[in-house]
Ligand SMILES: Nc1ncnc2c1ncn2[C@@H]1O[C@H](COP(=O)(O)OP(=O)(O)OP(=O)(O)O)[C@@H](O)[C@H]1O
């Protein structure tokens with residue numbers, strides 16, 4: 050547990066931050082196994098240095114994927130370097146992200162996703178290959194005006210809406226106001242100015258709140274789909290801290306939307322016929338402050354190490370996707386035709402390739418690999434750690450990727466296309482791949498067998514099998530009259 054004990058100076062700074070801002074409540078946050086931020090709060094009077102050593106207890110059996118009922122007591126140790134004054138709450142609140150500790154062993158908890166991320170970073174430092182990795186996730190989402198869904202034995206359905214949804218084009222009124230006709234069509238959202246883009250100020254407010262919460266932002270824009278698809282890009286950062294920022298990103302985007310009477314979803318494919326929401330993840334390795342993925346003489350200016358890293362990502366893509374595209378809905382996004390990355394190849398330009406190498410400029414510090422298969426339903430701590438382990442496996446074992454493909458993959462002849470492997474077609478397939486291929490994740494004890502078994506069992510029993518049992522509205526369209 051020694052590496053979990055906070056530096057007294059950081060503890061002091063967190064306490065001073067609370068004092069100088071007139072904070073009244075302190076909120077402690079951690080992420081469950083499947084990526085949802087959890088929290089509870091205490092009055093600021095109890096924010097004492099001892100709390101960073103003794104921790105705070107909670108019931109681990111009520112958190113998804115954590116402890117059985119007979120071993121339920123768990124502990125949180127706040128990380129004072131994550132302290133920020135919450136930019137959204139009415140009552141001044143200091144929030145801190147916590148590490149989870151098993152009180153019986155006093156060790157960091159093996160199913161705490163943040164612990165997996167921290168172990169992956171330590172493993173990288175011990176590998177001799179690199180000492181640091183940088184991560185730039187691009188999480189897309191829809192900003193909607195409403196969402197209804199239900200699932201009963203004799204009835205089921207969903208309806209999402211947005212004044213921007215092209216299906217509202219013929220309505221006499223939209224949301225009680227006259228229909229003024231400006232809205233992006235299918236695949237038309239990238240990216241005309243307002244009034245077609247009606248969400249500029251909402252996204253700007255999200256960006257300003259993210260900056261207040263200490264998250265660096267590079268750019269925001271409307272995304273391709275109709276009905277308010279959006280993207281905000283954060284500036285790249287180190288693995289655990291970037292995963293912390295993804296949690297803050299989801300929290301802020303959802304709550305700013307709610308303050309406007311809107312709702313945000315990170316579901317990969319909420320809209321049939323429109324682009325899905327991905328979370329492309331840009332990644333690079335560094336050593337002694339130098340970028341390792343740049344080589345002026347390489348294809349798309351990448352180094353041999355970057356090529357092997359890509360080889361690792363592509364070789365392990367099916368099992369990786371059980372963690373990086375971890376919902377049944379993820380596989381409605383990973384289909385041909387919507388820029389979705391279904392081909393297990395790499396390319397400097399091709400947006401249907403699983404790995405892309407951006408070639409906007411020749412700056413060595415910006416040379417990176419973009420893995421395009423993940424989506425924002427992934428738990429970022431586990432997803433970044435798993436991608437790093439796959440890439441490192443490629444570098445260690447010199448796994449060469451197939452030759453890059455720069456032509457439009459859909460224009461290739463059937464023969465050429467036959468050589469290109471595809472991503473798995475369902476969560477069930479990805480989970481089966483993870484059951485077969487996970488030794489690379491266990492290296493250095495980064496992931497444990499227990500975590501992987503828990504993951505596969507939970508996803509199978511709570512998501513895959515229940516989905517298979519339920520008739521869908523489309524099946525009624527197809528078969529009711531048969
Ligand atoms: N060396 C690096 N390592 C990791 N991430 C990086 C590095 N340099 C830049 N990034 C990050 O890459 C992310 C995305 O960059 P960019 O917007 O250029 O992506 P893009 O894939 O071209 O965009 P889109 O997918 O919307 O077409 C940003 O978060 C940026 O900070």
Ligand SMILES: [Mg+2]
Nearest residue numbers: 187329330419
């Ligand atoms: Mg991208």
